[in-house]
Amino acid sequence: MSAPGSQAPILPSMIVPPVVFHARHAMGRKVRGVALVAHDGFSARYDLDRIAGTFSRPSHKLAGLSYVGRVLVLDTAKGGVASAWMLHEMHSRGMSPLAIVFNSVNPILAQGAALGDLPMLAGFDVDITAAIPHGAEVEVDPETRAITVLARSAPR
Amino acid sequence: MAMRLNDEEQGILAGECGPVPQRALRHQMLVGEFFHAEDFVPVTQAHIMADTESLGDAGVSWLEQLVADSGGRRQVRIPTITDPRGTDFSKAERLGQTAAMLTLERRTIDAFVKLGVVMTDTCINYQTIQAPTRGEHVAFGDTGVVIYSNSICGARSNFEGGPSALSAGITGRTPRYGFHLESNRRATLHIRARFTPQSLNDWGALGGVIGRLAGNYWSVPVIEGIEGSPGSDQLKHFGAAMASFGSIALFHIAGVTPECAKAGDVAPANLPSHDVTRADVDALQDSYRVGDSADNVDVVVFSAPQLSLYELRELAALCDGLRFTIPMLAVTSPQVKPDADRMGYTATIEAAGGMVLSGMCFYQSYAREIAEARGWKRLATNSAKLVNILGGYGYQPMLGSMSGCVQAAVTGKLA
Numbered sequence: 001m002s003a004p005g006s007q008a009p010i011l012p013s014m015i016v017p018p019v020v021f022h023a024r025h026a027m028g029r030k031v032r033g034v035a036l037v038a039h040d041g042f043s044a045r046y047d048l049d050r051i052a053g054t055f056s057r058p059s060h061k062l063a064g065l066s067y068v069g070r071v072l073v074l075d076t077a078k079g080g081v082a083s084a085w086m087l088h089e090m091h092s093r094g095m096s097p098l099a100i101v102f103n104s105v106n107p108i109l110a111q112g113a114a115l116g117d118l119p120m121l122a123g124f125d126v127d128i129t130a131a132i133p134h135g136a137e138v139e140v141d142p143e144t145r146a147i148t149v150l151a152r153s154a155p156r
Numbered sequence: 157m158a159m160r161l162n163d164e165e166q167g168i169l170a171g172e173c174g175p176v177p178q179r180a181l182r183h184q185m186l187v188g189e190f191f192h193a194e195d196f197v198p199v200t201q202a203h204i205m206a207d208t209e210s211l212g213d214a215g216v217s218w219l220e221q222l223v224a225d226s227g228g229r230r231q232v233r234i235p236t237i238t239d240p241r242g243t244d245f246s247k248a249e250r251l252g253q254t255a256a257m258l259t260l261e262r263r264t265i266d267a268f269v270k271l272g273v274v275m276t277d278t279c280i281n282y283q284t285i286q287a288p289t290r291g292e293h294v295a296f297g298d299t300g301v302v303i304y305s306n307s308i309c310g311a312r313s314n315f316e317g318g319p320s321a322l323s324a325g326i327t328g329r330t331p332r333y334g335f336h337l338e339s340n341r342r343a344t345l346h347i348r349a350r351f352t353p354q355s356l357n358d359w360g361a362l363g364g365v366i367g368r369l370a371g372n373y374w375s376v377p378v379i380e381g382i383e384g385s386p387g388s389d390q391l392k393h394f395g396a397a398m399a400s401f402g403s404i405a406l407f408h409i410a411g412v413t414p415e416c417a418k419a420g421d422v423a424p425a426n427l428p429s430h431d432v433t434r435a436d437v438d439a440l441q442d443s444y445r446v447g448d449s450a451d452n453v454d455v456v457v458f459s460a461p462q463l464s465l466y467e468l469r470e471l472a473a474l475c476d477g478l479r480f481t482i483p484m485l486a487v488t489s490p491q492v493k494p495d496a497d498r499m500g501y502t503a504t505i506e507a508a509g510g511m512v513l514s515g516m517c518f519y520q521s522y523a524r525e526i527a528e529a530r531g532w533k534r535l536a537t538n539s540a541k542l543v544n545i546l547g548g549y550g551y552q553p554m555l556g557s558m559s560g561c562v563q564a565a566v567t568g569k570l571a
Contacts, residue, residue: 043548045210045548078403082210089215104373112319114190114319115319
């Protein structure tokens, strides 16, 4: 359903902003922020220190980085059903990501996004983790099912 | 795409049944429309994952708000049961859990009871409460429950997180997408198993290897080469690990699972194919042996999924006459625990210095805080699912056989 199909070899180095990618699945409101990008999975229970607001699984490619207020661009949703509650709990403390963008999502993350008021996109014709530069400034617009790379790196 | 609603659903959405069903249906529609569901499908059972470590105060308050909403119907309308809780109240102090954790648990239980939810507190409901039947549409939480129900029982469920499972209990339906649709139940990759495990840890490790290969929720492995007829506990560990490592919700085993008498029943020609060998299973288990961690085990845990009566029987036999030097925890369901007490299994395990806990699951019980309170870091278990989860909680988890882990509780070393 949401798994990426034939993934064209778009590389971050080929991106000249603004560039738009469209998703098949979308939810939530429009946001703009800095992208944390990794071809890795996401589970709120398995991967995060939700108190510190950081990726805590040692083997995760974003280990040690803060996800708070960031647009996470990741490969796929992983793990258990707890993420549905956890996104809501993180949101209540102001410690949630700004949005999550997946190649492939599972129901739990979508259910959590619905409860936790978290914008979400999933399902692209390219590998979105290879297409979006890490650290880029992006806009996520669920209304148009689009993520736009506004700048290759966020303004300081 | 807007979902097609029948007259009853339009009434619920209009608030004719009160604010609680209305809110539940709205939540379900957000999810259903995200996945392009055309309509709802009636479900017969719901199962809610709702440990308080996940809910936090925000989630508990959300539940209490449902209870406080006045007017209309606020109780579930189909049998709706619970996954493990965040504690065993009788042993919370020994776990190092705080009064605040227990207060949150009590508030949650109180809210669920008022919503008509049955507090079964189990992740092995397919072994202890009521297994779904082939073709039965259900709304189950806990990935291990879903993958077992879909694969072994032939039921139809997606992963339903707590809010969505509760919503399904309240509305009696769920959006028709994912594994409620026959088209999504076809295999997407072929696995040739060159090794049929016997022990539970090997079954879990095999599930983990296949889960990693499959890689995402929409992948459906079909497995050939499994010899004999695996038992329920073996498939429990196999499925739970596959779901944990790969977010997989359905697999088929040729000649074993009900939708797959032979691979051709579920598999189109020319699927991507992988061989999985004994070496792959060993490699996954070995990857958790870091440095000298196996020589300095802090705690042994049997959990995830909760142990069946047969597992506790085997564990008790292994513990008989031993004396542990480090903590050993065995976690089961409230349905199994009284039988384990009655059969003397609990007494045997506890005579060796172990602790048999009921109605919780280790990783759903503030595992990070327990680690800090008790000074536990290097953890031995026979659950592949548990080792996959606990790395993110600050543990150094190691996977071994049940007998190896019991010996580790005596010697402090995992052979």
